[in-house]
Amino acid sequence: MSLLQVRDAVAFPGGSNSSDTVIDNVHFNLTTLNFWNYTLYSNGTLSNGSWCLLTFPPYTPPLLLENGTFINATWCYSPVKGIQHRAAIAIGYAVVFGIALVLTLVSLNKHARLYLPAEKRFYPIGRRWQWYWAIWVCATALISLLTCIDVDRYFLPELPIILTSFFWYLMQIGAIAVVWEAVRHWGSWMERQFTDPDPFALRDGDRRSKVEFWLPLWFYLFLWLNFFMIVPRNWEPIQHQRYPQQVVDEAIPTATDARFKTAAFLLAVCWLTTVFSLRHSIEHYCPRNRGILNRISGFLRYTPARFMIILPLAAVVPVYQALVAWHFAWSPLNIDGLDAAIYPGAYTPALLIVLVQAYFGLLLPNEDKELLRQRRVRDQALDREMGIVHKPSWWRRINGEHIAANESMSDRLARNVREVQGNRQATTRNPDGIDIASGPVEMTPVSPPPPASPRISRTEVERYSGKSDRGRTELAAGLMFPQAGERAAAQRHEEIGLDDAAPPPYQPEGDAGTRPAPNVERSATSNSTDRPPQQIRSMLDV
Structure with missing residues (x-):
């Protein structure tokens, strides 16, 4: 039975007397029904404008009180019907979107890990946005599809059709954002590979960098304009599809107004921006081609296979959104919309975009690992050019250059x-x-050092402090007492002659004590005290 049921007022059936009516073998007070302005409709509902009740079995209320309250009544906006085709298809799509969500989380976990220090030029968040938007698409799609079940089961449409439509539009925004972030990050990844061998290969502040700075702002400007054209609005007229005239008067004008049509145009601008971003990345980070035909051929040749699939799918999103803004019969906002048009056009492109992204996410390596591999390849090429041959990895193991599992620090x-x-x-x-x-x-015990070879000892030995104290003393004495200074200098020269020669050459430990060393005592180098004091004749002597 169609949800757009004929809702014409009918007279109350007769009862036992003039103040009695019988509905499904249940007697009601007709005076009370008229007093509270209840009207019986042909679709089996009883309503007074504020309350709407079901009167057909098995939902017929058994009792009516004098204050107009029904006992054990069933609200008209209740899920009392069975699952129809739209709900059954929605459950199948929801299962596939759930699988896509799991694959997206796995891909995020794989590509979000860092194996290299984060660079200011390439933020780690940049590679994750495409997976964040994919999670957004799966989450909004699941909500939209699961609420489709109540769209079929509600006797009269109410909140479920609004939730389905609202989250479907949010899913469309996320699907375009997934493709944009995938293309934008691919260009950033190409730039990172381009600059990794030579950080100064690309200039800062040129046209290329300015375009890459302003392009994301341009894209998200139109994406958020699409959001503001759709979301902040009065959604209540969408649920007014309880009888055909109400659909014509309220639901269709709201679902096909100028704001929905403008939103589709803004989404088309976002798609064109994504294509321009792909062309910009190929132009600057791939080999250039001259001529129109060569440029077109190079654009198709250097475009990754993933983008060859998801870009056409993303083009379907604004096209279908514009189609339903003019043709209500194929719109997801229509509770009796054509299922053969709704699911292929509304949900299939977003689902395929997420699945393709997840497949290539599982197939492609982590970018940090790929960059490390490229560095190893470059290092090996340089080593071959320079003739450097590194030892194989097993060399350390067979030569004992490895750390055992149970080796202690003392053993190391x-x-x-x-x-x-x-x-x-x-x-x-x-x-x-x-x-x-x-x-x-x-814990090795420290033994005293072996006795040194006997040398010529001095009676007064002072530790060397970095400068000659004796030299300073002799200089001061020479200035104060010239004669004493001359005698001290002569005595020092004599002592130098008494010092040992150079130490003997190194001999084995067994022959250390065979060569006796002379034991010569030297006198002190200080001046004698038994001589008469020096007489100072004038201040010039000082």
Whole structure:
């Protein structure tokens, strides 16, 4: 039975007396019904303008009170009907959109991970927007499709048709945004590959960079204009499809007004902007072609296969939105709309866009990993040009250059010591006889150093502080006492002659004590105290 039922007023059937009426074998007080302005309609409803009740079985109310209240009554706007074709198809589409949502989340998890430090020029959020919009499309589509079930089941249309239409328009916005973000990010990815070998390959502030800065602002300006043309409006007339005349008077003029038609034009501008962005990226980041035919051929050759699929699908979105703005019979806003036109034109393009995006998202590698692979390829090419041959990966394992799973920190330090010395047998025992490998390095006992070879000792030895204190003393004494300074200098030269020669060359440990060292005592270098004091004759001597 069609939802657009004939709603003509009919007379109350007769009852036991003049103040009684019988509806489905239930007696009602006719005086009370007339007092509260209830009218019986041919579609089996009873309404007074404020309340609408079902009177056909099994929803006939069993009792009417004097105050006009029905007991156990069923509201006219209730899901009392079975699922029709529109609802059944909507359930199938909702299942596919749910699968697309799961695949989109997997792709987001794969491509959103960072394996390289984030760059200011290429923000990580840029590669994620296409997946965020795909999630938006799946979520709004699920709400729109699931509310289609109540569009069929409601006896008289009400809120479900508004929710279905509202979220369908939001899904259309998201579908165009998915394609835009995919194309825009592809251009950014091409730029990143172009500048990774040479960061200064492209100039800043040129026409290319200015176009890439203003183009997203231009796109989202028209996308949000489409949003403001559709969303902030009075949606109540859309649900007024309870009888044919009401559809003609209220629903059709609202669903085909100038705002819906303008919104379709704005969405077409967004699609054209996406195509221009693709052409701009191919022109600057792909090999150039001269001539009109060569440019067209190059544009088709360098366009990724993914865009060859989703761009035509995205073109269907504004075209169908414009079609339903002029032809109400094929519109999702029509509760009796043609299903063969609604689902292929309204939901299929957005569904295919999300599925194609998810498929290529699972197929293509993470961009950071791909960039690392390209860097390795470039490094290998440079090594081949320079004649550098790196050791294979198994070289470290067979030469002990790997860390065992159960190796402690002390074992690592001991292994590093052995590697520095270059001889494992020699580093097992150091020259002092301490077995390094027998215990942890941190706990190895420290033995006193071996006795040094005897040298000529001095009676007064002071630690060297970085400058010659004795030299400063002799200089001051020379200035104060010229004669004493000359004697001190002569004595110092004598002491220099008494010093040892250069130390002997290195000998093995066993021969360390065979060469006796002379034991010569030297006198102090200070001036003698048994001499008469120096007489200062004038201030010139000082």
